[in-house]
Amino acid sequence: MAELQLDKTDLAILKLLQSKGKLSNQDLADKVGLSPSPCSRRVKALEESGFITGYATLLSPEHFNLSLAAYVQVCLEKHTPEVIETFEAKVCSYDEVLECCLLTGSDADYQLKVLVKDMNRFREFLLDKLTSLPNIGAVHSCFVLKQVKNHTSIPLP
Missing domain, CATH: 3.30.70.920 (Lrp/AsnC effector binding domain/regulation of amino acid metabolism (RAM) domain)
Structure with missing residues (x-):
């Protein structure tokens, strides 16, 4: 598999998901200036390439x-x-x-x-x-x- 090269949109997605992991794909897409389908594809690519290793809920x-x-x-x-x-x-x-x-x-x-x-x-x-x-x-x-x-x-x- 070819290594994914991060651009400014990928970094924006990662920053948002780190701080607000419960964002819907629609909200994430709106915040980074993409339509939902391309945003979803980028998140999937980030997951598959190992930049995103999982999701968690932080408890008090x-x-x-x-x-x-x-x-x-x-x-x-x-x-x-x-x-x-x-x-x-x-x-x-x-x-x-x-x-x-x-x-x-x-x-x-x-x-x-x-x-x-x-x-x-x-x-x-x-x-x-x-x-x-x-x-x-x-x-x-x-x-x-x-x-x-x-x-x-x-x-x-």
């Missing part, structure tokens, strides 16, 4: 009593492919973990973003799930006091 954690966010750094005792694969698969299965990143330039191997109801739930997550995994060398947790910025859009030209 507060409405679900999820008020404790933490960043947890994890050091593994061993770094074999099997240990890494097992750790990553297990961490990805935990609903409390919103993000898991393999790091460089840090004492930690991984950083997790964890969201739970309260400190008791965090303790349960930490003791019953995370530190019970094999090959966990060290864990360091930092708690979010205030979220200054929470943005899901990536910067586009």
